Amino acid sequence: MSYRINRRIIPYLFLLPCFVALILFSFIPFLQGLYFALTSYPLLKSPEFIGFKNFERLTRDPLFLASLRNTLVYMITTVTLRVIIGLILAVLLNIRLRGRILFRTIFYLPVIAPLVTVSVVWRIIFDTYSGVLNAGLDLLGIAPVPWLTSTAWAMPAIVIMSVWKTFGWNIVVFLAGLQSIPGSLQEAALIDGASRWQAFRHVTLPLLRPTVLLAVVMSTISASQVFDQVYVMTGGGPGYSTMTLGQMVYTAGFQDYEMGYASAVSVVLLLITLIFTMIQFKGFGQEVEY
Amino acid sequence: MTEVKHSGSQRSWEYYLGRITVIIVLVLLALITLFPFIWMFVTALKSSSEVFKWPIVLFPANPQWGNFVEAWNRQPFTRFLQNTIFITIGTTLLTLFTSSTAGFAFAKYEFRGKRILFILILLLLMLPPQVTLVPTYLMVRSLGLVNSYFGLMIPGITSVFGVFLIRQYLQSIPNELIDAARIDGSNDWGIYLQIILPLLKPALAVLAIFTFTGSWNSFLWPLIIADSSTMYTLQVGIAFFSGQTGTEYQLMMAVAVVSMLPVILMYLMFQRYFVASVALSGMNY
Numbered sequence: 001m002s003y004r005i006n007r008r009i010i011p012y013l014f015l016l017p018c019f020v021a022l023i024l025f026s027f028i029p030f031l032q033g034l035y036f037a038l039t040s041y042p043l044l045k046s047p048e049f050i051g052f053k054n055f056e057r058l059t060r061d062p063l064f065l066a067s068l069r070n071t072l073v074y075m076i077t078t079v080t081l082r083v084i085i086g087l088i089l090a091v092l093l094n095i096r097l098r099g100r101i102l103f104r105t106i107f108y109l110p111v112i113a114p115l116v117t118v119s120v121v122w123r124i125i126f127d128t129y130s131g132v133l134n135a136g137l138d139l140l141g142i143a144p145v146p147w148l149t150s151t152a153w154a155m156p157a158i159v160i161m162s163v164w165k166t167f168g169w170n171i172v173v174f175l176a177g178l179q180s181i182p183g184s185l186q187e188a189a190l191i192d193g194a195s196r197w198q199a200f201r202h203v204t205l206p207l208l209r210p211t212v213l214l215a216v217v218m219s220t221i222s223a224s225q226v227f228d229q230v231y232v233m234t235g236g237g238p239g240y241s242t243m244t245l246g247q248m249v250y251t252a253g254f255q256d257y258e259m260g261y262a263s264a265v266s267v268v269l270l271l272i273t274l275i276f277t278m279i280q281f282k283g284f285g286q287e288v289e290y
Numbered sequence: 291m292t293e294v295k296h297s298g299s300q301r302s303w304e305y306y307l308g309r310i311t312v313i314i315v316l317v318l319l320a321l322i323t324l325f326p327f328i329w330m331f332v333t334a335l336k337s338s339s340e341v342f343k344w345p346i347v348l349f350p351a352n353p354q355w356g357n358f359v360e361a362w363n364r365q366p367f368t369r370f371l372q373n374t375i376f377i378t379i380g381t382t383l384l385t386l387f388t389s390s391t392a393g394f395a396f397a398k399y400e401f402r403g404k405r406i407l408f409i410l411i412l413l414l415l416m417l418p419p420q421v422t423l424v425p426t427y428l429m430v431r432s433l434g435l436v437n438s439y440f441g442l443m444i445p446g447i448t449s450v451f452g453v454f455l456i457r458q459y460l461q462s463i464p465n466e467l468i469d470a471a472r473i474d475g476s477n478d479w480g481i482y483l484q485i486i487l488p489l490l491k492p493a494l495a496v497l498a499i500f501t502f503t504g505s506w507n508s509f510l511w512p513l514i515i516a517d518s519s520t521m522y523t524l525q526v527g528i529a530f531f532s533g534q535t536g537t538e539y540q541l542m543m544a545v546a547v548v549s550m551l552p553v554i555l556m557y558l559m560f561q562r563y564f565v566a567s568v569a570l571s572g573m574n575y
Contacts, residue, residue, distance in 0.1 A: 010478045011399035015407065018392035021448045026414045029425035038423060072356050089319070105561055106320045112557040112564065114507040116525040117546045118533040124539050135346040164323065172565055225418045228509045232529050239513055248520045249420045250401070254514050259424050266421045273418055 016129065037267045041260035050128070064265065066240035067248045069154060071272070074162075074244060081163045083215050084172020091200070094178045108168040115165065119232035122161040123148065126233070137290040151241035154234050158242055161229055165220070172217050177211025178204070210239035213284035217277055224273045245269045327412040330550075334358070334543035341539045354540065357547065361541035367548075369520060372505060377442050377523060382498050382507040384447040389497060392487050393456025398468060413454055419445065419510065427514055438516040446505050452497045459493040460486070496563045503553050524549045 037054060039047035058064045089107065093100050110118065125133050126147035134144040147157040181204060189199040225248040230236060236243035236251070245265055253262030333341065335353040362368070391475050395401075395410055426445060435441030467489075487494075512523045522530070528549055532542050557564060 008401070011395040011401040014391040014395035014478075014482070017393075018388040019407075020409070021388060021444075022414055024410065025424055025426055025444055026417065026431070026448075028418060029422035029429060031416070032425035032428075033421055067492060074449075089316075089424070095309075095312060095508065097309070097313065097316075103316050103320055104565065105558075106323055108555070108561075108564065109554070110323060112503055112553055113327075114509075114525055114551055116509045116529050116554060117508075118326065120528060120546050121543055123328050123532065124333060124543065125326060125329060126378060127539075130342045130344070130346070130539075135344075156558050164326070181526050221418065227420070227568075228333075231509075231513075232532060246418075246420050249423060249511070250381060250514075253424045253427070259428065262424050266424065269418055271423045 008084060009247070009290060033263050033266060036260050036263035039263075041258070041263075043257035043259055047260060050083070050260070054261050057261070058264060058268065061133050063240055063243060064248065067243045067245050067265075068268070070241070071224065071226070071244055071245045071269075072202065073155065074159060074226055075220060075272075077159050078162050078166070078223050079216060079219045081159070082167045082170050082219055083161065083212070086215065087165045087174050087212075089167070090171045090174030090178060093175060104171065110165045110173050111168045113165075115228040116232055119161065119229040122157075122164075122229075123233050124156050126161075131285055148234055154238060154242045156228075158229055158233060161233070162223075162226065163227075166219070170219065173215050174208070174211060177208050177214075181207045213280060216280050220276045220280065221273055224269060245272070269289075275279040327573075330543045333539055334547050336540045338538065338540060342537070346514055357540050357544040361544040362548070363537075364530055364541065365527055366519065367524070367527060368543065370522050373439075373442075373516075373521060374523045376439060376527075377512075378502055378505040380439065381446040383442045384443065384453055385449050385501045386494055386497060388448050388493065389452025390456050390487065390490055391482070392453045393409045394482055395458035396453065398455045398465065398486075411450060411526045413456060423510070423514070430515065437521050439521075442521065442523070443505075445511050446501070446508065449497065449501060451500065455493055455497055456490060458511050459490060463489055480490050495560075499556060499560050499563050502556065507555050515553055 020044050036047055038049060038051060040050050040053070041047040059256070080178050090264060097103075121204055125131055128144055128146045128149055131147070133147070136144065137143075145153055147153050185207070186199050189203045194202070225246050227250065230242050230244055230247050231250070232240040236247050245268060249262050249269065251268045252258050254263055256262075302508055319467055332349060334353065334357055336347060336350040336357075337352065337354050338349055355502040371493050392411075396404065398454060424446075429434060430444060432442045433441075435444070468481055471485050476484065507525065508523075509525045509529065512526050513529070516526055519527075528542075528545055
């Protein structure tokens with residue numbers, strides 16, 4: 001009898017280390033975060049319930065409105081670019097070419113590099129007066145672009161850098177997706193007289209739908225959290241032009257020490273991620289069989 | 291796979307033209323991808339006057355290898371490196387432990403609430419880190435772990451990818467091995483240590499590499515938890531160094547090269563594991 005009871009607990013004992021960490025450092029903080037968003041909570045004092053006042057304040061806070069707009073612009077542009085570039089390159093790399101492994105290795109290199117370090121590198125590349133990018137543009141007869149010092153160009157600069165950093169991940173995901181599609185299907189389409197483009201558009205692409213969904217959802221989730229490159233390259237400036245929600249959680253919480261207000265921003269960030277994910281699942285999520 | 295066998299050995303000139311175009315596109319993009327790495331290295335070797343020369347200096351006339359020493363001594367980078375290594379190794383070992391035990395339970399046991407617990411893991415670990423950032427910080431603070439190594443490791447000690455990977459890997463392993471060991475009198479902990487862990491070596495290698503890079507590169511958490519420069523990691527140190535150094539770009543790049551080197555080397559050595567890990571996590575979500 002004692003043997004039977006013992007056996008039943010064993011799997012839970014194996015789950016314990018993982019779940020203790022998760023409950024302590026993910027689940028409880030998550031619930032607390034939802035509550036703190038409804039409080040006024042200066043660090044070193046205790047939280048005081050104030051209802052939705054933080055959210056009312058957000059709607060009037062120009063810093064928040066700029067952060068929200070910039071985060072959406074950043075998410076939509078980077079996700080679109082990295083998914084499209086990733087898909088095109090994956091299709092090209094899926095052709096049997098000499099050296100395709102080498103290309104894949106190179107394209108994935110930025111993904112593995114530390115984000116903070118490459119942000120420092122790109123800061124120098126984007127330098128208006130001594131940066132190599134403007135030197136290259138000068139050769140083409142283009143006047144120096146004030147990449148990180150103008151409100152118009154700072155966000156595009158961060159988008160360019162971020163797409164460079166992440167498109168390799170999409171390539172690898174799409175390559176895995178392409179390789180899971182039976183080759184016989186495409187061959188059948190080609191034998192039936194379809195052109196390569198038609199075969200891709202009407203056979204491969206529909207079958208790739210789950211992979212596209214995965215790439216879009218994961219890219220969106222990671223884009224919504226953008227922080228390191230903003231912190232290093234612009235600090236959110238000039239003005240509020242590159243301020244993002246992730247950056248605002250940091251400044252509100254760890255520079256202004258307003259824990260309640262910072263939590264409210266993080267709840268908005270979570271909601272945006274959820275809304276985007278739900279729309280994407282609705283848009284792409286039909287079952288595919290083959 | 292998109293390749294269709296052409297009849298005989300004859301291939302049209304369009305075929306070769308297509309291939310050449312593809313290769314040109316790939317080579318150009320590969321050069322663009324590599325350029326920031328090359329530029330980082332070249333800049334690290336420039337003299338302070340070459341950094342600002344116009345027209346731009348592509349290769350330093352006299353490589354300044356001393357930049358590495360000078361930059362390294364500007365800040366306690368040796369200390370930052372030690373901290374980073376310590377935190378990275380600790381995080382990796384803890385992640386291997388929490389993932390292999392949980393993955394083992396999910397793969398080889400039947401128990402009440404299994405499905406719900408598994409879904410819960412997936413949901414929790416998909417939360418954007420900023421959502422739990424403030425409360426986790428407050429909790430770590432109340433536990434007195436701010437500015438401590440354990441505090442720095444905390445958010446990284448579980449991995450959804452890890453639990454997933456281990457579960458997946460173990461499901462493909464027949465139960466007979468476990469049953470045989472049980473008949474021989476091993477208890478479950480003994481089975482985990484003597485049978486499961488040795489079998490898991492390849493999966494644990496993938497997870498270790500993955501966790502190592504993630505931990506080495508992490509920034510936001512060490513930024514808020516490391517209160518004093520004695521606890522900074524390399525990434526935090528570099529971010530502050532780049533903020534303070536102003537225009538000594540050659541020194542910034544020298545530090546950048548050093549901080550990047552371990553992950554790049556690891557990547558080049560274990561390249562196929564990285565690709566396997568993305569493909570695997572990609573397939574399963």
